[in-house]
Amino acid sequence: MKSKFIIGPAVAADLPYAQVIVDEIANSAKVRGTGIAKRSPEYIARKIEEGKAIMAKTASGEWAGFCYIEAWGHGQFVANSGLIVAPKFREHGLARQIKEATFELSRIKFPDAKIFGLTTGAAVMKINSHLGYKPVIYQELTTDEAFWQGCQSCVNYEILQAKNRQGCICTAMLYNPAWEQNQKPKRKKWKKRELGKDLSLFERWVNFKKNTLLKGKTKKVQSNEK
Numbered sequence: 001m002k003s004k005f006i007i008g009p010a011v012a013a014d015l016p017y018a019q020v021i022v023d024e025i026a027n028s029a030k031v032r033g034t035g036i037a038k039r040s041p042e043y044i045a046r047k048i049e050e051g052k053a054i055m056a057k058t059a060s061g062e063w064a065g066f067c068y069i070e071a072w073g074h075g076q077f078v079a080n081s082g083l084i085v086a087p088k089f090r091e092h093g094l095a096r097q098i099k100e101a102t103f104e105l106s107r108i109k110f111p112d113a114k115i116f117g118l119t120t121g122a123a124v125m126k127i128n129s130h131l132g133y134k135p136v137i138y139q140e141l142t143t144d145e146a147f148w149q150g151c152q153s154c155v156n157y158e159i160l161q162a163k164n165r166q167g168c169i170c171t172a173m174l175y176n177p178a179w180e181q182n183q184k185p186k187r188k189k190w191k192k193r194e195l196g197k198d199l200s201l202f203e204r205w206v207n208f209k210k211n212t213l214l215k216g217k218t219k220k221v222q223s224n225e226k
């Protein structure tokens, strides 16, 4: 199905949306009653200028959603953060599309980096799992001080500190590109067309069917008839 939204890397013309995005992130956190690392409009604007943000708009140019990427630990890690969808456009699969675009941007900009996120949201957990993220313990995340400082503005920061950064309310999820090398090659599904082209394979299949699959059945039918 064709999306009714235009989703892609944010550009300079999107800078005026920085304030709207910051306000919506703060409002949504208040409504959900959860903690959130606060961002300033300047920070969001910087992400847009650096080409590290994905913007979603309607065909008529109305702002619909946003997400950005940030590298940590000298580029060893990348976080996809600040996912937000305008309330009136929620539950239409937009967050999924924005996250997919952000994931793709992360892979292009930082191909070897581990991609991670911290979240309390069921929707984000679902989307991340679909993208190949796995839940991990906090020790598998970046140790970059600057990343963890971002949590200071969250209402749950005391919990994080009390646990010595080994856990908090958020679930940590991570995608490691190294896993791609360990993936077993998928078994090829033969299409009808391919079977037709490759006669020897087709013949082998007919023989296999005749000599192995049908052999037992034929015997059974015969024995039933007795």
Ligand SMILES: CC(C)(COP(=O)(O)OP(=O)(O)OC[C@H]1O[C@@H](n2cnc3c(N)ncnc32)[C@H](O)[C@@H]1OP(=O)(O)O)[C@@H](O)C(=O)NCCC(=O)NCCS
Pocket (backbone or CB within 6 Å): 025, 028, 029, 082, 083, 084, 085, 086, 089, 090, 091, 092, 093, 094, 095, 096, 097, 118, 119, 120, 121, 122, 123, 124, 126, 127
């Ligand atoms: C969370 C948020 C981004 C989801 O946006 P959305 O466009 O409604 O999400 P989608 O329609 O793409 O839904 C993706 C999946 O999550 C599910 N989902 C959506 N909202 C959900 C919710 N509140 N609770 C549980 N699951 C939810 C959908 O059913 C869908 O699952 P499916 O593929 O199995 O059907 C949006 O509600 C939002 O901006 N919330 C406030 C900010 C926020 O919480 N950001 C995440 C911070 S970690």
